[in-house]
Amino acid sequence: MKHTVIAALLGSVVFAAAPVFADVPDFPHLETVGVGEIIAVPDMAEIHVQVVVTEPTAAAAKQASDKAVASFIAKLKKAGLSDKDIQSANINLQPQYLYQQGKTPELTGYQASRSVTVVVRELPMLNGLLDSALNEGINRINNIEFKASNMEALKAQARTAAIKDAQAKAKAVAEGFGEELKGVWQISYMEQQPIRPVMYATARAMNDGVGESYQNAQITVTDRVQVTYKISR
Structure with missing residues (x-):
């Protein structure tokens, strides 16, 4: 059965x-x-970097973050990367406050952040591009994702x-x-x-x-x- x-x-x-x-x-x-x-x-990588700055005014924070991103993108293009492999995010601008018990929050400045994602199709270039990011004012390397073509x-x-x-x-x-x-x-x-x-x-x-x-x-x-x-x- x-x-x-x-x-x-x-x-x-x-x-x-x-x-x-x-x-x-x-x-x-x-x-x-x-x-x-x-x-x-892997024979390629995708890097995610970010600049985060705090300045006394919103305009100054925006200017500082924009400058870092623009300088980094210029270095990327000089290294031979194409526009399709570079993505820069819109700015995120937030007021910063000092909180103390029993007191009204005090505005201390503004924090601006922008992210840049880069596809690196030649891995030997990777470390040099990361160094360029730091040298141009990018102060955060969020992650590196290795891929295969x-x-x-x-x-x-x-x-x-x-x-x-x-x-x-x-x-x-x-x-x-x-x-x-x-x-x-x-x-x-x-x-x-x-x-x-x-x-x-x-x-x-x-x-x-x-x-x-x-x-x-x-x-x-x-x-x-x-x-x-x-x-x-």
Whole structure:
């Protein structure tokens, strides 16, 4: 007599237990999750930097932040970067107050901030561009996100690996329980956020000799697919 086996293996393969899918089939079946992971060496990066200044007046704060951003963008263009790889955000201007108990808040000045995002397509340039940012008045390096220019190909490789992983798991588990796969009943796929980038938080070492360290990162591209198979003895 055919029956449904209930088992859980490492949280990723189950026989009709705690179904992953919304529709639960009324026949013996096996649900499996395939995961694909591709590790690649990045050949480009996206940097997110910011200038934050405080001045006595709103006009002075705006002027100081605009000057830093304009100077940095000029250096970027001089280095050969194109307009499409440079994005500068609008200004954020906020009054600053001194709060003391029992007293009316006292206006002490204005803080202006602007962010710049830069796509660096040649990694050997990265450290020099970060130095330029600091030299031109940019005072915050929020993060560095490493990427690969062939991302679509890496996604396709990860997807293929996930499919093969699901198939291999299903076959091995079914055979282990003396069952036989009788075709796919349902496939559930949602594209993953594929990049787990290496990031450097604010103000990482800008000392001499660190340039090469920005070229030793790795990125991981992942994908997953859920499949329900029909089974029988």
